[in-house]
Amino acid sequence: MDQAAHPEPEAPAPGSLLLQDQLCFALYAASRAVTACYRPLLDELGLTYPQYLVMLALWEQDGLSVRELGGALQLESSTLSPLLKRLEAAGLVRRERRPDDERSVTVRLTGSGTALRERARAVPPVIGDAMGLTPEQDATAKQLLRLLTTNVATEQPADAGRHG
Amino acid sequence: MDQAAHPEPEAPAPGSLLLQDQLCFALYAASRAVTACYRPLLDELGLTYPQYLVMLALWEQDGLSVRELGGALQLESSTLSPLLKRLEAAGLVRRERRPDDERSVTVRLTGSGTALRERARAVPPVIGDAMGLTPEQDATAKQLLRLLTTNVATEQPADAGRHG
DNA sequence: CGCAACTAAGTTGTGCACGATCTAATCGCG
DNA sequence: CGCGATTAGATCGTGCACAACTTAGTTGCG
Numbered sequence: 408m409d410q411a412a413h414p415e416p417e418a419p420a421p422g423s424l425l426l427q428d429q430l431c432f433a434l435y436a437a438s439r440a441v442t443a444c445y446r447p448l449l450d451e452l453g454l455t456y457p458q459y460l461v462m463l464a465l466w467e468q469d470g471l472s473v474r475e476l477g478g479a480l481q482l483e484s485s486t487l488s489p490l491l492k493r494l495e496a497a498g499l500v501r502r503e504r505r506p507d508d509e510r511s512v513t514v515r516l517t518g519s520g521t522a523l524r525e526r527a528r529a530v531p532p533v534i535g536d537a538m539g540l541t542p543e544q545d546a547t548a549k550q551l552l553r554l555l556t557t558n559v560a561t562e563q564p565a566d567a568g569r570h571g
Numbered sequence: 572m573d574q575a576a577h578p579e580p581e582a583p584a585p586g587s588l589l590l591q592d593q594l595c596f597a598l599y600a601a602s603r604a605v606t607a608c609y610r611p612l613l614d615e616l617g618l619t620y621p622q623y624l625v626m627l628a629l630w631e632q633d634g635l636s637v638r639e640l641g642g643a644l645q646l647e648s649s650t651l652s653p654l655l656k657r658l659e660a661a662g663l664v665r666r667e668r669r670p671d672d673e674r675s676v677t678v679r680l681t682g683s684g685t686a687l688r689e690r691a692r693a694v695p696p697v698i699g700d701a702m703g704l705t706p707e708q709d710a711t712a713k714q715l716l717r718l719l720t721t722n723v724a725t726e727q728p729a730d731a732g733r734h735g
Numbered sequence: 736c737g738c739a740a741c742t743a744a745g746t747t748g749t750g751c752a753c754g755a756t757c758t759a760a761t762c763g764c765g
Numbered sequence: 766c767g768c769g770a771t772t773a774g775a776t777c778g779t780g781c782a783c784a785a786c787t788t789a790g791t792t793g794c795g
Contacts, residue, residue: 422695424688426627426643430709431605431698433716435624436645438602439752441595444723446753457781460599463590474743479590481600486782488745493780510743510790524588531586534595539722540715545594548715551708552597558703559608603782610783621751637774648774650752657750674760674773 434555444537448530452523458494459527461487465500465516466524472511499523598719608701612694616687622658623691625651629664629680630688636675663687 419428426432442456449459457480464479465471471479473487480487491514494500499520505511540548590596606620613623621644628643629635635643637651644651655678658664663684669675704712 421699422692424627424691424695425631426624429627429695430702430704430713430716431609432624432627432644433713433720434598434602434605435620437716437720438598439645440720440723441598443753445595455780456599460590460596463588463593463596467589472743473745480596481603482781483783484744485746485784490781492745508743508791512744527588528586531588531593535585537723538594538719540594540719544715544718547711548719549594549597551704551712551715552594552601554708555702555704555712556597556601556604559604559701607783619750638772646751647753649754649776652775654751672761672773676774 441534441538444534445530448533452526452530453497454523457482457486457490459530461490461494462499462520462523462527465514465520466527469516469521470513472505472513474511476514494520598716605698605702608698609694612697616690616694617661618687621646621650621654623694625654625658626663626684626687626691629678629684630691633680633685634677636669636677638675640678658684 419425423429445456445459449456452459454462460480461476464476473484473491476482476491477484477487491500491502495502498517501515501517502512503515505513535545538545584592587593609620609623613620616623618626624644625640628640637648637655640646640655641648641651655664655666659666662681665679665681666676667679669677699709702709
Protein backbone atom coordinates (compact mmCIF):
# COMPACT_ATOMS: atom_id res chain seq x y z
CA MET A 408 0.00 0.00 0.00
CA ASP A 409 2.59 2.51 1.17
CA GLN A 410 4.94 1.87 -1.67
CA ALA A 411 5.95 5.53 -1.60
CA ALA A 412 7.18 5.06 1.99
CA HIS A 413 5.89 8.43 3.08
CA PRO A 414 4.60 7.86 6.60
CA GLU A 415 4.93 11.60 7.20
CA PRO A 416 2.49 13.64 5.10
CA GLU A 417 4.36 16.93 4.96
CA ALA A 418 2.03 19.76 5.99
CA PRO A 419 2.17 22.59 3.44
CA ALA A 420 1.20 26.07 4.50
CA PRO A 421 -2.34 26.76 3.29
CA GLY A 422 -1.25 29.74 1.17
CA SER A 423 2.04 28.35 -0.11
CA LEU A 424 3.35 29.46 -3.49
CA LEU A 425 5.80 26.56 -3.73
CA LEU A 426 5.23 24.56 -6.88
CA GLN A 427 5.50 21.21 -5.14
CA ASP A 428 2.86 22.16 -2.56
CA GLN A 429 0.21 22.80 -5.20
CA LEU A 430 -2.37 20.10 -5.71
CA CYS A 431 -3.14 21.76 -9.03
CA PHE A 432 0.38 21.07 -10.26
CA ALA A 433 0.29 17.43 -9.17
CA LEU A 434 -2.98 17.13 -11.04
CA TYR A 435 -1.72 18.86 -14.15
CA ALA A 436 1.49 16.83 -14.25
CA ALA A 437 -0.33 13.54 -13.64
CA SER A 438 -2.87 14.27 -16.34
CA ARG A 439 -0.19 14.93 -18.94
CA ALA A 440 1.89 11.96 -17.82
CA VAL A 441 -1.08 9.62 -18.12
CA THR A 442 -2.02 11.02 -21.51
CA ALA A 443 1.57 10.50 -22.66
CA CYS A 444 1.31 6.93 -21.41
CA TYR A 445 -1.75 6.34 -23.59
CA ARG A 446 -0.15 7.87 -26.67
CA PRO A 447 1.77 4.88 -28.08
CA LEU A 448 -1.23 2.59 -27.50
CA LEU A 449 -3.69 4.98 -29.09
CA ASP A 450 -1.35 5.65 -32.00
CA GLU A 451 -1.92 2.04 -32.99
CA LEU A 452 -5.66 2.66 -33.01
CA GLY A 453 -5.23 5.90 -34.94
CA LEU A 454 -6.79 7.90 -32.10
CA THR A 455 -5.71 10.84 -30.00
CA TYR A 456 -6.54 10.77 -26.32
CA PRO A 457 -9.61 13.04 -26.47
CA GLN A 458 -10.79 11.10 -29.52
CA TYR A 459 -10.45 7.92 -27.47
CA LEU A 460 -12.66 9.40 -24.76
CA VAL A 461 -15.28 10.28 -27.36
CA MET A 462 -15.14 6.73 -28.67
CA LEU A 463 -15.53 5.34 -25.13
CA ALA A 464 -18.66 7.44 -24.73
CA LEU A 465 -20.06 6.24 -28.06
CA TRP A 466 -19.21 2.59 -27.45
CA GLU A 467 -21.16 2.93 -24.22
CA GLN A 468 -24.09 4.64 -25.92
CA ASP A 469 -24.21 5.15 -29.65
CA GLY A 470 -26.17 7.95 -31.26
CA LEU A 471 -25.42 10.71 -28.78
CA SER A 472 -25.79 14.29 -29.93
CA VAL A 473 -22.87 16.71 -29.87
CA ARG A 474 -24.50 18.34 -26.89
CA GLU A 475 -24.82 15.06 -25.02
CA LEU A 476 -21.19 14.21 -25.75
CA GLY A 477 -20.23 17.62 -24.45
CA GLY A 478 -22.16 16.91 -21.29
CA ALA A 479 -20.54 13.51 -20.78
CA LEU A 480 -17.00 14.74 -21.42
CA GLN A 481 -17.42 18.30 -20.19
CA LEU A 482 -16.21 19.73 -23.49
CA GLU A 483 -17.47 22.67 -25.51
CA SER A 484 -18.85 22.34 -29.00
CA SER A 485 -15.89 24.39 -30.18
CA THR A 486 -13.66 21.52 -29.07
CA LEU A 487 -15.92 18.68 -30.19
CA SER A 488 -16.87 19.95 -33.63
CA PRO A 489 -13.40 19.73 -35.20
CA LEU A 490 -12.61 16.57 -33.25
CA LEU A 491 -15.73 14.87 -34.60
CA LYS A 492 -14.88 16.05 -38.08
CA ARG A 493 -11.55 14.25 -37.79
CA LEU A 494 -13.25 11.11 -36.48
CA GLU A 495 -15.63 11.31 -39.43
CA ALA A 496 -12.73 11.82 -41.84
CA ALA A 497 -11.13 8.72 -40.29
CA GLY A 498 -14.33 6.80 -41.06
CA LEU A 499 -15.11 5.98 -37.44
CA VAL A 500 -18.30 8.00 -37.02
CA ARG A 501 -21.00 9.57 -39.13
CA ARG A 502 -22.83 12.78 -38.28
CA GLU A 503 -26.46 13.24 -39.18
CA ARG A 504 -28.91 16.02 -38.53
CA ARG A 505 -31.76 14.89 -36.34
CA PRO A 506 -34.95 14.87 -38.42
CA ASP A 507 -37.18 16.19 -35.65
CA ASP A 508 -34.74 18.95 -34.71
CA GLU A 509 -32.44 20.08 -37.44
CA ARG A 510 -30.28 22.02 -35.00
CA SER A 511 -29.14 18.82 -33.38
CA VAL A 512 -26.47 16.51 -34.78
CA THR A 513 -26.47 12.82 -33.91
CA VAL A 514 -23.10 11.08 -33.88
CA ARG A 515 -23.22 7.43 -34.88
CA LEU A 516 -20.51 4.81 -35.05
CA THR A 517 -19.73 3.34 -38.44
CA GLY A 518 -18.88 -0.33 -38.84
CA SER A 519 -15.20 0.31 -38.38
CA GLY A 520 -15.93 2.58 -35.43
CA THR A 521 -17.80 -0.26 -33.77
CA ALA A 522 -15.12 -2.75 -34.76
CA LEU A 523 -12.37 -0.64 -33.20
CA ARG A 524 -13.85 -1.39 -29.82
CA GLU A 525 -12.42 -4.89 -29.86
CA ARG A 526 -8.91 -3.62 -30.43
CA ALA A 527 -9.45 -0.99 -27.74
CA ARG A 528 -10.10 -3.68 -25.14
CA ALA A 529 -6.35 -4.22 -24.97
CA VAL A 530 -5.76 -0.67 -23.77
CA PRO A 531 -7.13 -0.49 -20.20
CA PRO A 532 -5.16 -3.47 -18.87
CA VAL A 533 -1.87 -2.04 -20.17
CA ILE A 534 -2.64 1.35 -18.66
CA GLY A 535 -3.78 -0.15 -15.39
CA ASP A 536 -0.52 -2.02 -15.19
CA ALA A 537 1.54 1.09 -15.99
CA MET A 538 -0.31 3.12 -13.37
CA GLY A 539 0.63 0.56 -10.78
CA LEU A 540 -2.00 1.54 -8.23
CA THR A 541 -3.71 -0.93 -5.96
CA PRO A 542 -7.47 -1.25 -6.48
CA GLU A 543 -7.94 0.72 -3.26
CA GLN A 544 -5.63 3.51 -4.40
CA ASP A 545 -7.37 3.60 -7.77
CA ALA A 546 -10.79 3.84 -6.12
CA THR A 547 -9.63 6.50 -3.68
CA ALA A 548 -8.07 8.56 -6.45
CA LYS A 549 -11.24 8.41 -8.53
CA GLN A 550 -13.38 9.39 -5.56
CA LEU A 551 -11.20 12.35 -4.65
CA LEU A 552 -10.92 13.54 -8.25
CA ARG A 553 -14.68 13.40 -8.73
CA LEU A 554 -15.24 15.24 -5.46
CA LEU A 555 -12.74 17.86 -6.54
CA THR A 556 -14.34 18.23 -9.95
CA THR A 557 -17.79 18.59 -8.44
CA ASN A 558 -16.60 21.12 -5.90
CA VAL A 559 -14.79 23.44 -8.29
CA ALA A 560 -17.54 23.16 -10.89
CA THR A 561 -20.21 24.00 -8.34
CA GLU A 562 -18.31 27.06 -7.19
CA GLN A 563 -19.89 30.25 -8.40
CA PRO A 564 -17.50 32.68 -10.12
CA ALA A 565 -15.99 34.88 -7.43
CA ASP A 566 -19.29 35.92 -5.91
CA ALA A 567 -19.43 35.81 -2.13
CA GLY A 568 -23.08 34.79 -2.12
CA ARG A 569 -22.93 31.04 -2.51
CA HIS A 570 -26.54 30.01 -2.51
CA GLY A 571 -25.87 26.34 -2.99
CA MET B 572 -15.01 13.02 5.54
CA ASP B 573 -17.81 11.30 3.63
CA GLN B 574 -19.25 14.52 2.26
CA ALA B 575 -19.98 12.87 -1.06
CA ALA B 576 -22.19 10.31 0.66
CA HIS B 577 -20.81 7.45 -1.39
CA PRO B 578 -20.69 4.60 1.06
CA GLU B 579 -20.56 2.08 -1.79
CA PRO B 580 -17.36 2.28 -3.85
CA GLU B 581 -18.53 0.55 -6.99
CA ALA B 582 -16.00 -2.04 -8.11
CA PRO B 583 -15.20 -1.56 -11.81
CA ALA B 584 -14.07 -4.48 -13.90
CA PRO B 585 -10.33 -4.19 -14.45
CA GLY B 586 -10.68 -3.99 -18.23
CA SER B 587 -13.80 -1.84 -18.39
CA LEU B 588 -14.35 0.47 -21.33
CA LEU B 589 -16.98 2.50 -19.50
CA LEU B 590 -16.06 6.16 -19.40
CA GLN B 591 -16.99 6.58 -15.77
CA ASP B 592 -14.77 3.66 -14.72
CA GLN B 593 -11.64 5.24 -16.15
CA LEU B 594 -9.29 6.90 -13.70
CA CYS B 595 -7.78 8.66 -16.69
CA PHE B 596 -11.05 10.41 -17.40
CA ALA B 597 -11.54 11.49 -13.79
CA LEU B 598 -8.03 12.89 -13.93
CA TYR B 599 -8.52 14.64 -17.23
CA ALA B 600 -11.85 16.17 -16.19
CA ALA B 601 -10.52 17.27 -12.81
CA SER B 602 -7.46 18.85 -14.37
CA ARG B 603 -9.54 20.92 -16.77
CA ALA B 604 -12.07 21.84 -14.10
CA VAL B 605 -9.33 23.08 -11.77
CA THR B 606 -7.66 25.02 -14.56
CA ALA B 607 -11.00 26.63 -15.38
CA CYS B 608 -11.33 27.52 -11.71
CA TYR B 609 -8.00 29.35 -11.82
CA ARG B 610 -8.83 31.23 -15.01
CA PRO B 611 -10.75 34.22 -13.63
CA LEU B 612 -8.15 34.71 -10.87
CA LEU B 613 -5.21 34.47 -13.25
CA ASP B 614 -6.91 36.75 -15.77
CA GLU B 615 -6.52 39.50 -13.20
CA LEU B 616 -2.79 38.82 -13.06
CA GLY B 617 -2.55 38.66 -16.84
CA LEU B 618 -1.36 35.05 -16.71
CA THR B 619 -2.51 31.79 -18.22
CA TYR B 620 -2.37 28.70 -16.07
CA PRO B 621 0.89 27.27 -17.50
CA GLN B 622 2.41 30.75 -17.27
CA TYR B 623 1.39 30.84 -13.61
CA LEU B 624 3.20 27.56 -13.01
CA VAL B 625 6.35 28.96 -14.64
CA MET B 626 6.09 32.02 -12.41
CA LEU B 627 5.69 29.82 -9.32
CA ALA B 628 8.89 28.03 -10.26
CA LEU B 629 10.76 31.30 -10.80
CA TRP B 630 9.45 32.89 -7.59
CA GLU B 631 10.78 29.85 -5.83
CA GLN B 632 14.15 30.03 -7.59
CA ASP B 633 14.99 32.80 -9.98
CA GLY B 634 17.48 32.42 -12.81
CA LEU B 635 16.56 28.91 -13.90
CA SER B 636 17.47 27.84 -17.41
CA VAL B 637 14.84 26.74 -19.91
CA ARG B 638 16.05 23.21 -19.37
CA GLU B 639 15.69 23.44 -15.60
CA LEU B 640 12.20 24.89 -15.96
CA GLY B 641 11.35 22.03 -18.25
CA GLY B 642 12.58 19.60 -15.65
CA ALA B 643 10.56 21.22 -12.87
CA LEU B 644 7.35 21.42 -14.87
CA GLN B 645 7.89 18.41 -17.10
CA LEU B 646 7.46 20.45 -20.25
CA GLU B 647 9.36 20.37 -23.54
CA SER B 648 11.29 23.32 -24.91
CA SER B 649 8.78 23.43 -27.74
CA THR B 650 6.15 24.34 -25.16
CA LEU B 651 8.29 26.60 -23.01
CA SER B 652 9.98 28.64 -25.72
CA PRO B 653 6.85 30.41 -26.98
CA LEU B 654 5.40 30.61 -23.47
CA LEU B 655 8.54 32.37 -22.20
CA LYS B 656 8.48 34.68 -25.17
CA ARG B 657 4.98 35.77 -24.14
CA LEU B 658 6.09 36.25 -20.53
CA GLU B 659 9.00 38.34 -21.84
CA ALA B 660 6.65 40.35 -24.06
CA ALA B 661 4.50 40.95 -20.96
CA GLY B 662 7.57 42.32 -19.21
CA LEU B 663 7.61 39.69 -16.46
CA VAL B 664 10.85 37.91 -17.33
CA ARG B 665 14.04 38.52 -19.28
CA ARG B 666 15.98 35.85 -21.15
CA GLU B 667 19.75 36.00 -21.36
CA ARG B 668 22.28 33.65 -22.87
CA ARG B 669 24.57 32.22 -20.25
CA PRO B 670 28.09 33.65 -20.76
CA ASP B 671 29.88 30.41 -19.95
CA ASP B 672 27.61 28.33 -22.19
CA GLU B 673 25.96 30.17 -25.01
CA ARG B 674 23.62 27.28 -25.71
CA SER B 675 21.86 27.84 -22.41
CA VAL B 676 19.27 30.54 -21.73
CA THR B 677 18.74 31.86 -18.21
CA VAL B 678 15.27 33.13 -17.35
CA ARG B 679 15.22 35.97 -14.83
CA LEU B 680 12.34 37.82 -13.22
CA THR B 681 12.04 41.52 -13.95
CA GLY B 682 10.93 43.96 -11.27
CA SER B 683 7.31 43.59 -12.24
CA GLY B 684 7.70 39.82 -12.42
CA THR B 685 8.95 39.83 -8.85
CA ALA B 686 6.26 42.28 -7.78
CA LEU B 687 3.51 40.11 -9.21
CA ARG B 688 4.25 37.57 -6.51
CA GLU B 689 2.54 39.68 -3.90
CA ARG B 690 -0.68 39.80 -5.88
CA ALA B 691 -0.40 36.06 -6.54
CA ARG B 692 -0.50 35.32 -2.83
CA ALA B 693 -4.24 35.86 -2.95
CA VAL B 694 -4.71 32.95 -5.38
CA PRO B 695 -4.01 29.74 -3.40
CA PRO B 696 -6.46 30.48 -0.57
CA VAL B 697 -9.30 31.11 -3.01
CA ILE B 698 -8.49 27.92 -4.90
CA GLY B 699 -8.13 25.92 -1.72
CA ASP B 700 -11.56 27.10 -0.66
CA ALA B 701 -13.10 26.26 -4.03
CA MET B 702 -11.58 22.78 -4.00
CA GLY B 703 -13.24 22.13 -0.68
CA LEU B 704 -11.03 19.21 0.32
CA THR B 705 -10.02 18.52 3.88
CA PRO B 706 -6.26 18.76 4.54
CA GLU B 707 -6.20 14.96 4.70
CA GLN B 708 -7.97 14.61 1.37
CA ASP B 709 -5.65 17.18 -0.18
CA ALA B 710 -2.58 15.34 1.10
CA THR B 711 -3.90 11.96 -0.03
CA ALA B 712 -4.70 13.29 -3.48
CA LYS B 713 -1.25 14.80 -3.90
CA GLN B 714 0.40 11.58 -2.74
CA LEU B 715 -1.60 9.43 -5.12
CA LEU B 716 -1.11 11.78 -8.06
CA ARG B 717 2.65 11.88 -7.53
CA LEU B 718 2.78 8.13 -7.22
CA LEU B 719 0.79 7.82 -10.42
CA THR B 720 3.01 10.29 -12.24
CA THR B 721 6.15 8.50 -11.13
CA ASN B 722 4.78 5.12 -12.10
CA VAL B 723 3.65 5.99 -15.60
CA ALA B 724 6.80 8.05 -16.26
CA THR B 725 9.03 5.19 -15.18
CA GLU B 726 7.27 2.79 -17.50
CA GLN B 727 9.31 2.02 -20.58
CA PRO B 728 7.40 2.34 -23.87
CA ALA B 729 6.51 -1.30 -24.37
CA ASP B 730 9.30 -2.00 -26.85
CA ALA B 731 11.86 -4.57 -25.80
CA GLY B 732 14.45 -3.60 -28.34
CA ARG B 733 15.39 -0.04 -27.55
CA HIS B 734 18.76 0.78 -29.01
CA GLY B 735 18.74 4.41 -27.74
C1' DC C 736 -49.03 34.82 -38.42
C1' DG C 737 -44.85 37.66 -37.03
C1' DC C 738 -40.99 38.20 -34.54
C1' DA C 739 -38.01 38.21 -30.53
C1' DA C 740 -35.78 34.90 -27.48
C1' DC C 741 -33.60 30.81 -27.22
C1' DT C 742 -30.85 26.78 -28.50
C1' DA C 743 -27.42 23.58 -31.14
C1' DA C 744 -23.48 23.53 -33.92
C1' DG C 745 -19.92 25.55 -36.11
C1' DT C 746 -16.21 29.21 -36.79
C1' DT C 747 -12.41 32.10 -35.32
C1' DG C 748 -8.51 33.47 -32.56
C1' DT C 749 -5.24 32.57 -28.74
C1' DG C 750 -2.49 29.58 -26.18
C1' DC C 751 -0.86 25.30 -24.77
C1' DA C 752 1.44 20.35 -25.59
C1' DC C 753 4.34 17.49 -28.02
C1' DG C 754 6.88 14.93 -31.83
C1' DA C 755 10.04 15.87 -35.38
C1' DT C 756 13.39 18.65 -37.04
C1' DC C 757 16.68 22.47 -37.23
C1' DT C 758 20.52 25.54 -35.67
C1' DA C 759 24.19 26.68 -32.96
C1' DA C 760 27.37 25.92 -29.30
C1' DT C 761 30.16 22.65 -26.79
C1' DC C 762 32.58 18.44 -25.92
C1' DG C 763 35.37 14.25 -26.89
C1' DC C 764 38.78 11.88 -28.90
C1' DG C 765 42.50 10.86 -31.88
C1' DC D 766 43.65 21.01 -34.48
C1' DG D 767 39.68 18.69 -36.85
C1' DC D 768 35.41 16.57 -36.92
C1' DG D 769 31.66 13.68 -35.31
C1' DA D 770 28.57 13.34 -31.26
C1' DT D 771 26.07 15.63 -27.90
C1' DT D 772 23.40 19.26 -25.92
C1' DA D 773 20.23 23.57 -25.43
C1' DG D 774 16.84 26.11 -27.54
C1' DA D 775 13.93 27.28 -31.20
C1' DT D 776 10.77 26.24 -35.09
C1' DC D 777 7.07 23.81 -37.41
C1' DG D 778 2.89 21.04 -37.88
C1' DT D 779 -1.06 18.81 -35.67
C1' DG D 780 -4.49 18.63 -32.36
C1' DC D 781 -6.80 19.99 -28.32
C1' DA D 782 -9.37 23.64 -25.10
C1' DC D 783 -12.01 27.51 -24.55
C1' DA D 784 -14.01 32.37 -25.02
C1' DA D 785 -16.48 35.03 -28.21
C1' DC D 786 -19.10 35.14 -32.08
C1' DT D 787 -21.92 33.48 -36.12
C1' DT D 788 -25.43 30.67 -38.38
C1' DA D 789 -29.42 28.18 -38.58
C1' DG D 790 -33.35 26.07 -36.65
C1' DT D 791 -37.01 26.15 -32.97
C1' DT D 792 -40.14 28.01 -29.58
C1' DG D 793 -43.15 31.23 -27.21
C1' DC D 794 -46.16 34.88 -27.05
C1' DG D 795 -49.15 38.55 -28.58
